[in-house]
Amino acid sequence: MTWQTPLLRVDPLLADPATRIIVCCGSGGVGKTTTAAALGVRAAEQGRRVVVLTIDPARRLAQSMGLTELDNTPRRVEGIDESAGGRLDAMMLDMKRTFDEVVLNNADPARAKAILENPFYQSLSAGFAGTQEYMAMEKLGQLRARDEWDLIVVDTPPSRSALDFLDAPKRLGSFLDGKFIKLLMAPAKAGGRAGMLFLNAGMSMMTGALNKVVGAHLLRDVQTFVAAMDTMFGGFRKRADATYRLLQAPGTAFLVVAAPERDALREASYFVERLAAETMPLAGLVLNRVHGSGAAQLTAERALSAAEQLEDLAAEEEDEGRAEDGTGAAGGTGDGAEDAAGDGAAAEDAATDGATVSGAAVDGQELSPESLAAGLLRLHAERMQVVERERRTRDRFASLHPEVPVAEVAALPGDVHDLAGLRTVGERLADGRPAVT
Numbered sequence: 001m002t003w004q005t006p007l008l009r010v011d012p013l014l015a016d017p018a019t020r021i022i023v024c025c026g027s028g029g030v031g032k033t034t035t036a037a038a039l040g041v042r043a044a045e046q047g048r049r050v051v052v053l054t055i056d057p058a059r060r061l062a063q064s065m066g067l068t069e070l071d072n073t074p075r076r077v078e079g080i081d082e083s084a085g086g087r088l089d090a091m092m093l094d095m096k097r098t099f100d101e102v103v104l105n106n107a108d109p110a111r112a113k114a115i116l117e118n119p120f121y122q123s124l125s126a127g128f129a130g131t132q133e134y135m136a137m138e139k140l141g142q143l144r145a146r147d148e149w150d151l152i153v154v155d156t157p158p159s160r161s162a163l164d165f166l167d168a169p170k171r172l173g174s175f176l177d178g179k180f181i182k183l184l185m186a187p188a189k190a191g192g193r194a195g196m197l198f199l200n201a202g203m204s205m206m207t208g209a210l211n212k213v214v215g216a217h218l219l220r221d222v223q224t225f226v227a228a229m230d231t232m233f234g235g236f237r238k239r240a241d242a243t244y245r246l247l248q249a250p251g252t253a254f255l256v257v258a259a260p261e262r263d264a265l266r267e268a269s270y271f272v273e274r275l276a277a278e279t280m281p282l283a284g285l286v287l288n289r290v291h292g293s294g295a296a297q298l299t300a301e302r303a304l305s306a307a308e309q310l311e312d313l314a315a316e317e318e319d320e321g322r323a324e325d326g327t328g329a330a331g332g333t334g335d336g337a338e339d340a341a342g343d344g345a346a347a348e349d350a351a352t353d354g355a356t357v358s359g360a361a362v363d364g365q366e367l368s369p370e371s372l373a374a375g376l377l378r379l380h381a382e383r384m385q386v387v388e389r390e391r392r393t394r395d396r397f398a399s400l401h402p403e404v405p406v407a408e409v410a411a412l413p414g415d416v417h418d419l420a421g422l423r424t425v426g427e428r429l430a431d432g433r434p435a436v437t
Contacts, residue, residue, distance in 0.1 A: 008284035008405035026257035031288035036155035042426035047084035099125040253283035260390035284405035300384040307377035314370035407432030
């Protein structure tokens with residue numbers, strides 16, 4: 001059974017002035033960065049003032065937008081058609097720099113200097129689990145407060161699990177709200193050998209969080225860090241909660257990005273359920289790299305059957321040629337395979353995914369028309385098997401979430417590396433129709 005799902009209409013979402021934040025989320029390797037960039041380009045060329053915030057450490061976004069580099073400051077993207085009044089900026093999150101900015105903006109110069117030079121802080125800001133996701137929310141809140149752009153597109157971190165984007169800020173906020181940190185200070189306040197014993201007993205609970213900060217200076221570094229940041233702990237939780245409420249607001253739209261693969265769609269299903277539980281606005285599912293065929297009426301079974309008939313016919317003619325001492329000519333296709341061979345020729349473009357056949361010879365050996373047609377039919381059969389496998393995976397997701405609108409983006413023959421490629425992705429995303437009808 002093929003499930004009918006509502007179509008995700010991207011252009012009305014981008015054009016709606018009430019849409020202020022679009023969050024592209026999903027597991028790693030499903031095309032979140034490309035989707036976010038394509039949405040940014042399309043929205044800007046339709047008249048929106050857009051900034052794309054990427055947390056992906058890869059440089060593909062900068063390259064595709066023609067920028068030599070991206071950093072923690074939004075940069076203007078050249079080559080965008082601004083005739084409709086829009087513009088596009090892009091930036092890449094610098095986790096540590098964002099953390100430093102938070103400290104500098106919320107502490108007096110002397111206190112800020114003490115914090116920034118503290119070894120415990122340097123470890124925390126550079127590698128603590130959840131810091132990247134937390135700082136992504138900090139930066140999102142900063143961009144929204146500036147009110148310089150009417151649309152912010154967020155490419156979420158390439159976490160092992162897409163759910164980390166929602167979970168990690170709360171975990172880090174809990175760590176920084178003062179309770180756990182102040183527990184570390186208790187031994188120092190108690191003093192003496194008993195205090196050190198208490199600290200050693202508690203260290204086993206926090207080894208994972210502090211595995212980069214060890215040695216004789218640990219207690220002193222923690223004391224200095226807590227003393228300097230004592231007045232800031234509540235602010236971390238307050239800002240995290242404020243940004244979380246911003247993500248729940250009507251002006252925010254989540255797009256779950258996935259590929260038509262079992263693991264990616266399972267992760268997408270978890271995320272859809274989590275967004276519902278957190279009452280966060282889900283716009284729909286973007287399904288990237290969907291394969292299709294220009295000759296979907298020719299099934300894999302028919303193509304393989306026709307290929308076998310043509311290969312048998314080619315073998316017979318080869319035997320006849322040898323019997324005639326090589327003077328026999330290649331014959332026709334035969335009645336049984338003639339129609340299917342015609343279908344195979346029609347399927348050539350889809351089966352080869354844009355490749356062209358430049359000759360009828362392989363390794364210097366001339367191929368008969370029958371052998372060439374049989375090879376194309378087998379390629380088409382492989383493509384149709386992929387199409388069918390993706391359809392089953394897609395239907396499984398739709399059966400669990402029939403209310404979620406879906407936009408399918410047909411697979412491209414190559415990587416996206418420039419604005420033209422991003423425009424193509426945006427067009428396919430806006431179309432959103434299934435690759436196979």
